[in-house]
Amino acid sequence: MSTINIRTGGAKKMLLLVSAVLVLYITASAQRKHAKGSKFPSYKSLVMAGYQGWHNTPEDGAGRGWYHYQSKGKFEPGSTNIDLWPETSEYPKLYKSPFILADGSPAYLQSAYDASTVDVHFRWMKEYGIDGVFMQRFVGEIRGSSGRNHFNQVLRSALTASRKYGRAISVMYDLSGCRDSVDVPVLIQDWKDLVDSMHITSRGNDQSYLYHNGKPLVVLWGVGFNDNRKYTLKDVGKMVDFLKNDPVYGGCSVMLRLPTYWREFGADTEKDLALHDLIRKVDIVHPWTVGRYSTERDYNRYAEVQRKDLEWCRANRVDYVAVVFPGFSWHNMNPGSPFDQISRNRGDFFWKQLSTAISNGAEMLYVAMFDEIDEGTAIFKISKNPPIGASKFVTFEPDIPTDHYLYLTGLAGKMLKKKIPLQLTTPAIKYK
Template sequence: MRSKRLLKSVIFFLACSLLGYARAQAQHSPRYPTYKGLVMAGYQGWFNTPGDSAGRRWHHYEHRGVFKPGSCEIDLWPDVREYKKTYKTDFSYADGTPASVFSPYDESTVFLHFKWMKDYGIDGVFMQRFVAEIRNPSGKKHFNAVLDHAMGAAKKYDRAIAVMYDLSGMRPGEEQLVLGDLDELIKKYDLIKGKKSPTYLHHNGKPMIVIWGVGFNDHRAYGLKEVETLLDTMKAKGFSVMLGVPTYWRAQGQDAVKDEDLHRIIRKSDVIMPWFVGRYNGKSYDQFKGLVSEDVAWCKHNGVDYVPLAFPGFSWKNMNGPRSNAIPRERGSFFWRQVAGAKSAGAEMLYVAMFDEMNEGTSIFKCATTDHLPLNGDGTFVGIDSDLGSDYYLWLTGQAANWFHGKGSYGEEVPERKK
């Protein structure tokens, strides 16, 4: 009798131990273990307004410090009907109604954006973290707040999230500033073990971090030496690393430095994402897309994963003048041809530029339609086709995600949205 009770006790103990071990393993298993199969967007989060408590007044809305009709830096206007908190501007609609905008410094705004991601089936975002901003107290305060909101929203809405360091404007030596900042994020969000950030994106068995601005030939103050320091140190800390590189990184032409160290450094990374925004339009894309297939082949041969980029259109006339080049959206056709091109080239994942970039007219989130744009003095705003709806590019990006998930039947034709 005694031996039977002892055996039952041992069995019960072992069962509890195994259950506890299984639960522990489940807790440590990342919700998003790989980028493969996902469609992610970039998230700027850089807008500010007077009264949003960040103390930065108008930021990234204004042109040379002024935000009023005839002086602004955005080409698309946000559709703010669902926001809990908005800020009136000096702009107004044709009927005299004041036009309002948002600030991602407000938690409710970021949570709404992540809700849209879930509603439309977009897998998640890379949170931009600009070195030129976080070197200053006001910039770091803002981007810390936005990232904190995003981490909470990603957890609530089960969206993938990862940090992307944009090196634009970085000075030699500031790679240590980046690494110090990363240490702060590791500690705050437990990025390595993942207990506090269960939806943080992983790849190749490790949490992912991104270094954007690697190998461009646009006279940056930093170079490949600083990039390699960042790459090596981040990998040593336990991250997989994605590099944001020039369009012509492989041939080292046009926008890329001519330096064999670029290829050597790329081979040390886990993933690369070339920057395609503005490199082609609807007329020239067919001649361009063969480059993606050749990129994919090079990366497979060298053991590096490859993620192509797709963008819905481009416009920065309010920032750079009316003669600035623009790339029409073509009612979603331009964007979808890039999605289909990426799939036909053998891409396993996709980066969409961008979620909220109104300055360069690439945003996919809800923006005002052509029949409801504010007046802008002698200038104009770019609107989403009224019959498509302000959410059309969220929906279309969600269809791209379905395709990369292996769901539904898609091809080169733009999918039809059922009303």
């Protein structure tokens, strides 16, 4: 009889404990400020791109000069940060630059600070079938008022344009330039501000903010690298814990941007088992592969790494995003480096990555990047007639249209969604 009483008493205590935990969970969920759903409930089957949104002009109102166009404080022929010159014919608002075109006329540029620029970009996403973008927020910039004001303006424009054109957006915190644990509160406070002031995740169930596993998706970009970063895995763990568990601002899904060889603790990765423990706590891994291979043949070697990464992720119940990029060049930023360092080869290099990632079983794609003209990875429209003079700019082959990489990205999205068959060879060029 006493045995029965003990067991009954234990059962009651267990029931009370479970009830208390359930009440706490329901209370926390009720307090959270995110909408229950989104027009984009999952990253799966989507092709997304990274969105820098960091180029300014002196007259755009941001007070940042030729930010990210300039090199070492100067923007003039022979001194610029960019290797690609944008095709500007569709931007409503442009600014005269110090550069000259072949016909002697001045060359113009757009500013990301202008809402009209962001609107054009999201219109292109819709026209070409790109599902959306990750809005990069550089923690090293948003700790100061100038950077924070700029990126807030770009994000506000993106929120408007994403709803207008039915595209997904998500916040991607770039930890590059972070200090040690002192920057953990910077990121936490910024997320609180976005949730409170911009209502970034509370615009109703038809909102355009990207969810994953039924929760708002937030990305931490730059985790586990062995290049002597000042922040640690413990610092990142605090960020993850806040985003996932805070009773008001948490309840998020988290994606980590990792080194290429994160699984086997390879050449670019911190040799610490705590990295894998951290990965198992998040929702998605996102290995950064830009520059790790330079030809279609090089990529074949990486494809085997990717297949094993996918196997690890399935075994550990973590989702996987494949990163692809069209080419690479940062000669103007780093004059000693090769010009057109990783050639696009008429889109073959890009398509090889897209088609192989899908055939390997990747369910989500990340294109690096939408508007990155500093490192020559942009997929948006690029000028076929850039300025002439002391600075050299990469151009596509003569018969390749300015929108070729938007077109290829949209086709890859259709393959990912199984709307068209898997195609291993590069699609024929589409002419307007």
